[in-house]
Ligand SMILES: Nc1ncnc2c1ncn2[C@@H]1O[C@H](COP(=O)(O)OP(=O)(O)OP(=O)(O)O)[C@@H](O)[C@H]1O
């Protein structure tokens with residue numbers, strides 16, 4: 001693995017790294033069907049610290065172990081070898097399960113499987129109600145969560161009448177209403193249209209800005225720019241890690257792992273190949289535009 005951690009981290013990455021990890025993963029191996037003739041070694045020695053307020057994006061080819069890693073964080077699975085601690089609680093201890101599950105909210109890919117009630121607000125209330133949140137606070141939380149995902153106007157509607165994007169926002173509101181300290185999104189935007197995806201990302205960004213730790217698994221490389229850290233997985237291992245700019249500067253290595261890079265990075269990379277003074281690691285459209293503009297202006301003044 002080549003780690004990109006030490007170079008020029010952004011302010012946010014530095015400030016969060018000074019705290020104690022909220023999730024600590026050490027020597028984690030996971031086998032599916034361990035007793036069978038052909039056990040599947042889905043995680044092969046993961047070491048990872050995640051800090052409070054991190055927005056960690058996990059990318060990797062199909063089957064690289066991303067979902068298995070996420071499930072080991074909220075105790076849907078337990079390590080075959082190694083340890084996972086959430087807020088200091090080891091996931092191997094059965095007595096920690098409930099406390100860990102209330103600290104870690106998880107949103108999956110398909111919203112339909114996550115919606116349980118026939119009215120939007122009842123669905124959002126379901127999780128916190130099960131956690132024993134009192135009535136008046138419950139009402140407050142439901143309104144807050146629906147407000148964050150911009151679905152308050154739909155509170156009295158039956159979920160099956162909503163679009164896929166709206167359903168996914170309701171599913172996210174349901175998890176948020178439980179006020180987890182850590183939000184795990186496993187390809188939660190993959191079923192959505194671009195607008196739905198933007199809405200969900202904006203809601204998640206807002207929560208992260210308010211201090212929630214976010215772990216987002218995605219196939220959309222440009223979504224990785226949302227995070228302060230990115231890890232790249234391959235065959236059950238972490239093969240790259242760093243800030244989005246650091247990771248996506250490694251265009252050739254990512255391609256070798258059959259991963260795309262964001263279009264902006266691709267453009268910056270090609271411009272850098274033509275003119276090595278052009279920065280190859282620009283990630284945001286605005287940054288690429290500004291760099292090109294700066295050069296055009298410089299040339300016209302010369
Ligand atoms: N329930 C299961 N039983 C047996 N093998 C499984 C199970 N779930 C996943 N696997 C295998 O474990 C490995 C890791 O799978 P995982 O779902 O964690 O990958 P992923 O990176 O999330 O993939 P994707 O991008 O397709 O969601 C793969 O080889 C997969 O086939």
Ligand SMILES: [Mg+2]
Nearest residue numbers: 066067068186
């Ligand atoms: Mg998966």
